[in-house]
Amino acid sequence: MNDIDNIKQKQLDAYRVTDKGEALTTNQGLKVEDDEHSLKVGPRGPTIMEDFHFREKMTHFDHERIPERVVHARGFGAHGEFELYESLSEYTKAKFLTDTSIRTPLFVRFSTVAGSRGSSDTVRDVRGFAVKFYTEEGNYDLVGNNMPVFFIQDAVKFPDFIHAVKPEPPNEIPQASSAHDTFWDFVSTNTETAHMIMWVMSGRALPRSFRMMEGFGVHTFRFVNEQGKSHFVKFHWKPKLGVHSLVWDETQKVAGKDPDFNRRDLWNAIEQGNYPEFELGVQILKEEDEFSFDFDILDATKLWPEEMVPVRIVGKMTLNRNTDNFFAETEQVAFHVGHLVPGIDFTNDPLLQGRLFSYTDTQLLRLGGPNFPEIPINRPIAPVHNNQRDGMHRMTINQGQTSYHKNSLANNHPAPVPTSEGGYRHYEEKVEGRKIKARSNSFEDHFSQASMFWHSMSPIEQSQIVDAFRFELGKVMSKELRQRVVDVFSQVAEDLAERIADGIGATPIKGIAAAPTTISPALSMMTKTKTAVTRKVAVMLGNGYHTTEVQALLKELTASKVTAEIVSKTLAPVKGVDGTLIEPQQSLLTAASVLYDAVYVCGGAQGVDELLSDVSSAGFVREAFQHYKTIAAVGDGVRLLISAGAVQAAGEKAAQLNGVLIAEEQSADKPFYKSFIDAIAEHRHWNRIIQP
Numbered sequence: 001m002n003d004i005d006n007i008k009q010k011q012l013d014a015y016r017v018t019d020k021g022e023a024l025t026t027n028q029g030l031k032v033e034d035d036e037h038s039l040k041v042g043p044r045g046p047t048i049m050e051d052f053h054f055r056e057k058m059t060h061f062d063h064e065r066i067p068e069r070v071v072h073a074r075g076f077g078a079h080g081e082f083e084l085y086e087s088l089s090e091y092t093k094a095k096f097l098t099d100t101s102i103r104t105p106l107f108v109r110f111s112t113v114a115g116s117r118g119s120s121d122t123v124r125d126v127r128g129f130a131v132k133f134y135t136e137e138g139n140y141d142l143v144g145n146n147m148p149v150f151f152i153q154d155a156v157k158f159p160d161f162i163h164a165v166k167p168e169p170p171n172e173i174p175q176a177s178s179a180h181d182t183f184w185d186f187v188s189t190n191t192e193t194a195h196m197i198m199w200v201m202s203g204r205a206l207p208r209s210f211r212m213m214e215g216f217g218v219h220t221f222r223f224v225n226e227q228g229k230s231h232f233v234k235f236h237w238k239p240k241l242g243v244h245s246l247v248w249d250e251t252q253k254v255a256g257k258d259p260d261f262n263r264r265d266l267w268n269a270i271e272q273g274n275y276p277e278f279e280l281g282v283q284i285l286k287e288e289d290e291f292s293f294d295f296d297i298l299d300a301t302k303l304w305p306e307e308m309v310p311v312r313i314v315g316k317m318t319l320n321r322n323t324d325n326f327f328a329e330t331e332q333v334a335f336h337v338g339h340l341v342p343g344i345d346f347t348n349d350p351l352l353q354g355r356l357f358s359y360t361d362t363q364l365l366r367l368g369g370p371n372f373p374e375i376p377i378n379r380p381i382a383p384v385h386n387n388q389r390d391g392m393h394r395m396t397i398n399q400g401q402t403s404y405h406k407n408s409l410a411n412n413h414p415a416p417v418p419t420s421e422g423g424y425r426h427y428e429e430k431v432e433g434r435k436i437k438a439r440s441n442s443f444e445d446h447f448s449q450a451s452m453f454w455h456s457m458s459p460i461e462q463s464q465i466v467d468a469f470r471f472e473l474g475k476v477m478s479k480e481l482r483q484r485v486v487d488v489f490s491q492v493a494e495d496l497a498e499r500i501a502d503g504i505g506a507t508p509i510k511g512i513a514a515a516p517t518t519i520s521p522a523l524s525m526m527t528k529t530k531t532a533v534t535r536k537v538a539v540m541l542g543n544g545y546h547t548t549e550v551q552a553l554l555k556e557l558t559a560s561k562v563t564a565e566i567v568s569k570t571l572a573p574v575k576g577v578d579g580t581l582i583e584p585q586q587s588l589l590t591a592a593s594v595l596y597d598a599v600y601v602c603g604g605a606q607g608v609d610e611l612l613s614d615v616s617s618a619g620f621v622r623e624a625f626q627h628y629k630t631i632a633a634v635g636d637g638v639r640l641l642i643s644a645g646a647v648q649a650a651g652e653k654a655a656q657l658n659g660v661l662i663a664e665e666q667s668a669d670k671p672f673y674k675s676f677i678d679a680i681a682e683h684r685h686w687n688r689i690i691q692p
């Protein structure tokens, strides 16, 4: 479907305004003559209140900010659409999941959780993955994360958990980081966090790109079909580009070099027409199987191993349009886990139930009153008619005398609709019990799935997890607290606890670790799709570069949808051997290898000397090497690799095994470029530096 045909885009068109070629006016439409000076008594005299343009402009400015989200403050949105591969009518009557001819418009907002609005993109954190489907039956919001489990089991603990992870009260330090005492204090005193902590200490918390992370609805939801039969369901998003992470050292450097790294990546991909795609997957369970597992399916700290309950791929989301205005769309969008359509319902997961209160409540404050569903980005494409009236910022001009139900003056309209005609009816689950402040015993096992996660990781992923614990706990001031955390994770896996303890001067407890429930290869990022598509290469060159080599390289990269940027010593045009000029996009000053997936050093003695004359060129390559990235060099370019320590003068061959490719000038040909692109597809060459 073309963007123009998209019904939500048409609706938004009614609100889109361009100022191109227009006269400057006040909010009353009055044309403004002077926007340079306030009205004064003489050029050096006092300003006069009569200056309505000044007052209006200043007042609006003074009120331009709204409260940031209490969590997920930093986010980035995009428009897209959803197509269904196969009907799920056996399980649900939701129209957008049963009619394969429908393309459902949607809006996505990715986010970090702990940081403020202006914090950096690449911090260690969970990523929010919220999707608003504008379906014909009303808005359906799938408000998930990039991890399939959560820190706590009951929503009443959410404010405590967030207080613990947010910066500490005396000084609001540290920003956007869990590496501090209160967070780890919470973890050590609330052991239900153990499984989620394993995810947060892994590369899943450092996504290379929003386009390369999975999404999860986390809770167990309910599908209800036309016959009223119910199944349990978990939702998954699977990125077409695979699941890939940055390495820790890289994330910290990127945070300084480009705090908007993930935002920019998504924006550019969409601008370039490389539309990110995520497939929707569902895990479905019969109601009868509710108690067939050694965990409780209502416990949000547990996942359903994909090897036990396969993920069925049923459709695809494509993100194909950037926002026109960040504030109007991304900042004002309001998701709610309780926005459902017929065919989808809740379960009694106590985390989910509690979320149902929080979202509207917080949005009333953030968006200034009860009428935020009327903000263009939040409006459903389905018609809205009810007896809700008035309040701050009401946009709709409701006509007619009645605003109540039941009425006789308006023939009892707007009228409720029977379920056979689309009226939402809650699933009639039978529930019995005493009112009690308690948690089911079936939620008591906090460690088996944490252990499963640990034992399902590859050795490199395990090392990264250990390093993450060592870093985070290394920032914890209280020694006692560090030890308490080691005590807790001694219950997850003995080798994990030992390795953490080794790094922070603590002592593991032996013999108390949980046996993993199962091993789930699907949890490892190493098992995911690999492709070079949309990866970014720094092509380093200087004057005297070989024109044919660079042209052939760029052609091959473009053909494989790999993005390239020319990096030179300065931004001045660079001359090739045959006099061809090329404009570098970046200089050694503006670029850094952490912003690229791979580095290619072109041949040509003069150009390489020029690069080498700037000491940062060797650092550029060295950093790419340390971050396991693909590096290639041709002819004299190899000298730069040697000075970076990426190859030894005599050890060139061995290095080739580890994603470092070198070639003589005459053999820089199509097969060489292909090997380079294949190596980029590997994402990283983890075997380059063997970690303990």
Ligand code: HDD
Pocket (backbone or CB within 6 Å): 069, 070, 071, 072, 075, 109, 110, 111, 127, 128, 129, 130, 143, 144, 145, 149, 150, 154, 155, 156, 158, 217, 218, 219, 300, 333, 334, 335, 351, 354, 355, 358, 359, 360, 362, 363
């Ligand atoms: Fe939440 C925002 C995801 C538990 C309370 N949450 C928020 C967003 C996402 C999630 C993606 C950002 C939406 C956006 O981009 O605007 N939250 C989750 C997931 C959870 C979860 C996957 C567990 C499975 N959340 C959770 C609990 C509570 C909240 C238990 C409270 C009881 N969440 C909120 C909130 C936020 C929010 C305070 C902040 C801003 C907003 O809602 O609109 O209401």
